[in-house]
């Protein structure tokens with residue numbers, strides 16, 4: 020039987036979140052979890068103990084004045100991989116990041132090795148642990164983490180195209196002149212370079228429940244291809260200028276943690292195992308305390324559906340190559 024939804028106050032006072040990787044992304048996630056508390060304790064886990072401890076000390080200062088900038092009452096501390104395996108949520112941001120011009124999939128060899136050893140170090144897992152992959156290439160690492168961890172597939176998920184979707188919604192909101200919360204639009208499939216403009220599910224975009232074209236200011240038109248490219252290229256532009264992206268994924272990972280711990284049943288595009296495509300990629304799901312409650316089937320047109328299948332085929336090729344190189 021399904022557990023009853025958790026009272027948010029009870030969830031906050033009892034829950035623990037571990038973050039593997041105390042780099043730019045891990046520390047941004049931790050800060051968001053301090054400013055908008057959803058758990059009583061946040062553990063930072065990183066073999067680079069000097070960096071980990073410095074991040075803990077810096078983040079501790081953000082917990083001091085409860086309510087000054089929101090939140091408060093969260094304890095941040097260093098933790099071990101073993102402790103992480105007993106937490107309610109483990110967010111994995113451990114791994115190499117892209118250099119300017121490098122693709123996400125170029126990180127696969129390095130980050131798969133890190134994922135394998137980190138997952139083994141966390142065992143045995145609590146049977147209630149939900150793992151959220153953030154490190155890249157996120158869809159492929161989600162697939163392998165399901166294998167390495169042995170946890171039920173719905174409990175091992177990836178941030179996937181949630182960040183791309185947020186970027187898309189922001190751009191569309193500006194074009195239409197509405198708040199982004201009124202835009203319902205999704206980037207689907209792989210969080211990666213194969214994300215072509217058509218991977219935006221254009222046929223399902225609505226604003227205030229109305230088709231996009233009906234909501235444009237009079238006399239305006241939108242260039243769908245340009246918007247999709249702007250969405251896709253945003254990460255590369257940020258990386259070129261400042262070396263990494265961190266705040267967007269920090270805020271969105273914290274939002275995913277909240278959806279899970281509070282059993283919010285919010286619909287998000289999240290990377291998860293999709294049986295009929297044979298890999299992990301992003302489609303909208305309902306998120307709850309055990310991770311994926313249900314995957315939703317979008318009414319895509321044939322072109323969009325074909326692209327999703329192509330995205331899955333590209334991922335499966337990379338998975339097969341990675342599997343061969345492991346043997």
Ligand SMILES: NC(=O)C1=CN([C@@H]2O[C@H](COP(=O)(O)OP(=O)(O)OC[C@H]3O[C@@H](n4cnc5c(N)ncnc54)[C@H](O)[C@@H]3O)[C@@H](O)[C@H]2O)C=CC1
Nearest residue numbers: 040042043044065067113114115116137153154155263268
């Ligand atoms: N999915 C998404 O939308 C996004 C994903 N990313 C990805 O997140 C990852 C991390 O990026 P940054 O934080 O900028 O990199 P970073 O280099 O600042 O931090 C990575 C940290 O992982 C640590 N680490 C290495 N092995 C570990 C292990 N076994 N256990 C725990 N920690 C370990 C390193 O010591 C380092 O401190 C990258 O793969 C990056 O591509 C970044 C932004 C968005």
Ligand SMILES: CC(=O)C(=O)O
Nearest residue numbers: 123155182254264268
């Ligand atoms: C780095 C990355 O995956 C992003 O910002 O989209």
